[in-house]
Amino acid sequence: MSVIVFADTRGNKVPKNTLETLTYGRKLAAKGNTSLTLVTFGDAPPERLAALDANKVIVARNASDADSQQLTRLVADVAGKEGAQWIIFSHDDTGKAVAPRVAARLKAGEVAGAITLPNDQGLIKRNVFSGKAQAWVEVKTAVKVVSLLPNSIPVETASGSATVEEYNGDLGPAKVVVKSTHHAGEGIPLPEAEVVVSGGRGMKGPENWGPLEELAKELHAATACSRPVADMGWRPHHEHVGQTGVAIRPNLYIAIGISGAIQHLAGVNGSKVIVVINNDPEAPFFKAADYGIIGDAQQVLPKLIEAAKKLNAER
Numbered sequence: 270m271s272v273i274v275f276a277d278t279r280g281n282k283v284p285k286n287t288l289e290t291l292t293y294g295r296k297l298a299a300k301g302n303t304s305l306t307l308v309t310f311g312d313a314p315p316e317r318l319a320a321l322d323a324n325k326v327i328v329a330r331n332a333s334d335a336d337s338q339q340l341t342r343l344v345a346d347v348a349g350k351e352g353a354q355w356i357i358f359s360h361d362d363t364g365k366a367v368a369p370r371v372a373a374r375l376k377a378g379e380v381a382g383a384i385t386l387p388n389d390q391g392l393i394k395r396n397v398f399s400g401k402a403q404a405w406v407e408v409k410t411a412v413k414v415v416s417l418l419p420n421s422i423p424v425e426t427a428s429g430s431a432t433v434e435e436y437n438g439d440l441g442p443a444k445v446v447v448k449s450t451h452h453a454g455e456g457i458p459l460p461e462a463e464v465v466v467s468g469g470r471g472m473k474g475p476e477n478w479g480p481l482e483e484l485a486k487e488l489h490a491a492t493a494c495s496r497p498v499a500d501m502g503w504r505p506h507h508e509h510v511g512q513t514g515v516a517i518r519p520n521l522y523i524a525i526g527i528s529g530a531i532q533h534l535a536g537v538n539g540s541k542v543i544v545v546i547n548n549d550p551e552a553p554f555f556k557a558a559d560y561g562i563i564g565d566a567q568q569v570l571p572k573l574i575e576a577a578k579k580l581n582a583e584r
Contacts, residue, residue, distance in 0.1 A: 270354040272298040272305045275344050277363055278318065279311040279333060285461040286359040286417075288424040291322060293417050294357045295425070296386055298324075301354070307431070308347045310335055315433045322429035329436040336445035337366035345374045346438050353412060360416040361460060368416045378408035384421040399512070399535035418539070419460050420518040459510065462491035464521045465540075467510060469495040471526020471547060471566055475503040480570040481525060487577035493517070495527050511536035526566045529554025546570075 274294040276287040291307065298305040307321060310329040318326045329335065329343050344367065348356055356371060358364035360382045372379040384403070385394040392405040393415065459465065466485040472478060485492045492508060499509040510517055512535035522540035526547060527533060534557055537543070545558040548565050555561045562569055 322427040339440040341370040377412035379414040457491040464490035467493035469527030
């Protein structure tokens with residue numbers, strides 16, 4: 270029996286969520302005294318794949334645009350040949366689409382959005398009710414599928430010397446045709462960010478975003494926004510966080526001029542520390558905040574920027 274980790278290794282660097290799932294898989298493999306196999310796709314250089322800390326890497330070449338059904342066939346086929354007991358995904362868009370399909374195909378139990386490794390009783394913790402509560406889940410099937418919520422466990426990097434094998438199976442025809450790809454641009458991807466500075470309608474207009482971006486730069490943070498801000502075109506839609514946007518779990522989330530509607534909170538309440546800046550003392554967000562500042566963003570931001578610069582200078 271073995272542990273399988275599915276990961277997207279496309280792009281110029283290995284994403285943080287891939288390193289997290291590899292860490293999770295290594296710990297499971299060590300606990301079960303078994304091997305770890307990474308399953309991936311695309312045209313990543315063999316030397317980069319070999320450097321990842323796994324016993325084996327199986328890559329489906331020329332499959333950069335594979336759809337979720339093709340990726341399901343890939344993972345299920347490899348899992349069967351490797352005798353997988355555990356199949357690990359990241360709980361990102363791809364994982365949400367592929368993990369349930371793999372579980373159904375293999376008649377396996379699934380834990381979606383896990384935040385811990387199995388404890389001594391084999392129970393895995395996951396968030397429920399948009400992160401307002403946690404549940405312990407037991408999977409009793411022989412094959413177990415887990416999708417790991419990003420930023421749930423610290424990455425433990427290790428140099429590897431994995432053997433790299435090319436997948437030669439038939440993925441079948443694609444049912445989704447990719448006509449174009451648009452990249453979000455430079456900066457820290459929101460799902461990977463450990464610090465996020467986010468703005469809402471309280472910023473009063475796109476012309477006032479300069480100080481927010483300056484604070485993010487000083488804190489080495491990603492920038493984000495609420496849905497109304499993205500809908501009004503003040504900020505790009507890939508920065509929209511919340512229930513209908515990107516769900517994030519940074520170590521620090523700073524919300525500036527955001528009231529804290531339940532839809533927004535559902536996407537950010539997994540943050541380890543939440544700081545709210547709002548001139549309305551009755552803003553709902555203050556109830557979820559670890560720290561709050563009642564004040565106008567245009568007056569508070571310059572003081573935070575000054576403090577961040579001072580802190581950086583002392584390091």
